[in-house]
Amino acid sequence: MAQISEATSNRGVVLDIKDGDLNINDHNPTPSFVPKTNEDLGPCVTVLLIQKVLAELAGTFFLIFAGCSTKEANLDKENVVTLPGTALAWGLLVMVLVYSLRHISGSHLNPAVTIAFASCRKFSWKMVPAYISAQVIGSTLASGALRLLFNGKHDHFLGTAPGGSDVQSLVMEFMITLFLLFVVSSVVTDNRAVKKLAPLVIGATISVNVLVAGTISGASMNPARSLGPAIVWHHYKGLWIYIVGPISGAIGGAWLYNIFRPTEKSLHDITKSWPLHRGSGRVCSA
Numbered sequence: 001m002a003q004i005s006e007a008t009s010n011r012g013v014v015l016d017i018k019d020g021d022l023n024i025n026d027h028n029p030t031p032s033f034v035p036k037t038n039e040d041l042g043p044c045v046t047v048l049l050i051q052k053v054l055a056e057l058a059g060t061f062f063l064i065f066a067g068c069s070t071k072e073a074n075l076d077k078e079n080v081v082t083l084p085g086t087a088l089a090w091g092l093l094v095m096v097l098v099y100s101l102r103h104i105s106g107s108h109l110n111p112a113v114t115i116a117f118a119s120c121r122k123f124s125w126k127m128v129p130a131y132i133s134a135q136v137i138g139s140t141l142a143s144g145a146l147r148l149l150f151n152g153k154h155d156h157f158l159g160t161a162p163g164g165s166d167v168q169s170l171v172m173e174f175m176i177t178l179f180l181l182f183v184v185s186s187v188v189t190d191n192r193a194v195k196k197l198a199p200l201v202i203g204a205t206i207s208v209n210v211l212v213a214g215t216i217s218g219a220s221m222n223p224a225r226s227l228g229p230a231i232v233w234h235h236y237k238g239l240w241i242y243i244v245g246p247i248s249g250a251i252g253g254a255w256l257y258n259i260f261r262p263t264e265k266s267l268h269d270i271t272k273s274w275p276l277h278r279g280s281g282r283v284c285s286a
């Protein structure tokens with residue numbers, strides 16, 4: 001049976017449900033209520049999981065609505081935002097949303113990220129269908145809202161499409177998503193990393209990737225980003241590229257970083273065992 005542990009501090013009560021699926025003890029958690037006994041565990045888990053899924057839906061909605069609006073502005077106003085502006089916008093959006101939602105759902109906002117984390121045992125496979133469904137629904141709702149808002153002569157397809165050959169786009173999506181998940185795995189899942197600036201680093205990586213691949217593949221890196229507009233505009237040509245490329249790249253990037261993860265200990269715990277910390281005056285002994 002899952003156990004509940006409570007820790008009190010000046011921030012309040014921290015909830016830690018040790019069942020392998022839920023661990024709400026990061027920074028300043030704010031669960032709706034804290035169970036007193038194991039009999040209260042079921043309703044509490046349900047509430048927390050609903051909060052997580054809704055956070056993924058809302059976050060993906062905001063991401064796609066604002067991000068795709070830059071494409072609409074470029075199409076309507078003769079590239080007024082430009083590629084660097086688009087790259088900056090997507091990067092800032094991801095940074096802001098990760099800062100806003102990481103303590104609630106982890107702020108995946110991307111089926112490729114969810115699957116990659118699950119493949120490395122950094123996320124429960126049981127939650128993958130719910131997360132992906134929320135992300136795709138959020139993207140579809142945002143795309144639908146944009147199509148209602150920009151109709152008539154302003155009705156443009158706001159999804160992603162290959163700028164060159166399908167092979168070029170597939171390889172580019174694979175590579176930039178591999179790079180993205182390599183960075184994300186470094187700053188998010190490694191206990192030795194300094195995590196306070198993780199959202200800033202992730203946002204910067206998104207911006208770099210858009211600059212690199214924006215004119216070639218559209219720099220999706222996110223199946224939900226491509227699926228939502230495709231569903232709303234019924235534009236499915238080349239859609240497989242934006243599902244296969246990001247998912248395979250994300251898994252590859254997450255596993256590639258695992259090569260550099262020899263331990264789950266934090267840097268503080270590792271260095272405590274060094275001879276210098278024991279007063280020997282030497283870094284190593286013969």
